[in-house]
Amino acid sequence: MKNSHAGLQQASLAMGMQQFARAEQLAADVLKSSRTDRNAALILAHALIAQNRAAEAVVPLERVLRRGSDAEIETLLGAAMCGAGRAADGIAQLRRTAAQRPPFLPAYQELAGQLAKAGQIDEAIAVVESGRVLVPGSIDLQVDLGRLYLQKFEPAKARATLEAARDAAPTRPDIMSDLARALQLDGDHAGAADAFRHVLALNPDDALARANLASCLLELGQRDGGEAALRTVLRGRPHLLGRVAYVLAAAPHGRFFFRPSTAAKFFGEQQS
Numbered sequence: 001m002k003n004s005h006a007g008l009q010q011a012s013l014a015m016g017m018q019q020f021a022r023a024e025q026l027a028a029d030v031l032k033s034s035r036t037d038r039n040a041a042l043i044l045a046h047a048l049i050a051q052n053r054a055a056e057a058v059v060p061l062e063r064v065l066r067r068g069s070d071a072e073i074e075t076l077l078g079a080a081m082c083g084a085g086r087a088a089d090g091i092a093q094l095r096r097t098a099a100q101r102p103p104f105l106p107a108y109q110e111l112a113g114q115l116a117k118a119g120q121i122d123e124a125i126a127v128v129e130s131g132r133v134l135v136p137g138s139i140d141l142q143v144d145l146g147r148l149y150l151q152k153f154e155p156a157k158a159r160a161t162l163e164a165a166r167d168a169a170p171t172r173p174d175i176m177s178d179l180a181r182a183l184q185l186d187g188d189h190a191g192a193a194d195a196f197r198h199v200l201a202l203n204p205d206d207a208l209a210r211a212n213l214a215s216c217l218l219e220l221g222q223r224d225g226g227e228a229a230l231r232t233v234l235r236g237r238p239h240l241l242g243r244v245a246y247v248l249a250a251a252p253h254g255r256f257f258f259r260p261s262t263a264a265k266f267f268g269e270q271q272s
Helices: 002-016 020-033 038-050 054-065 071-083 087-098 105-117 121-134 139-151 155-168 173-185 189-202 207-219 223-234 238-250 260-266
Strands: none
Touching (some): 002 020, 002 038, 020 038, 038 054, 038 071, 054 071, 071 087, 087 105, 105 121, 121 139, 139 155, 139 173, 155 173, 173 189, 173 207, 189 207, 207 223, 223 238
């Protein structure tokens, strides 16, 4: 028992450090002595899914479920089935879990995510909305709804939804990042620029946020600021040359480069 407990602790630590192969081995060792250990099965399944081996995660999860219902295990099983190319089975499993009471919110989130991956955005939105009826105070479901509206290219709805989420949880940087994108798509480039600055204040190395800030500044006619932001994006990241060149070319009265070498020279990068 002590060895199993220590093994689970080490496996959990390995997962936290994204050492997925080690987490897999440690969890598998625990399962050798206790084939239905719930926590070991969870860690093993997460480690396998992280290594794009979702099909292998199905059996240990199903083995644990033979002992009784477990919403967390069932939700992960549905995700594993979808990841293994068994989307119909996985979505059916997630629907059953989402129908349980009391509601298990991760099941709603996973179901909505899998439906969205399958191109069923409207149904995914309906799932999230049904979850919000049951748990109206869930910020996570509010954020998920905003992201689904972004996927559906409905920026006004995304903006309203994410603004409400931001007001309820003003310290969450992920909400501000999504809201910034919604403001940008909704044509509020000044508001989006302020939001992207907020994101960058929390994470200065967020290259995507800085590229989006540059795009907003260029849309606002602030060419010097926009080009300076793009140079910052590219600094130390030569692989992003195409991205920054596109942002500049797509801007009103932007610049277009016929050759990568010309773009690199403009942005102050040296071609190897």
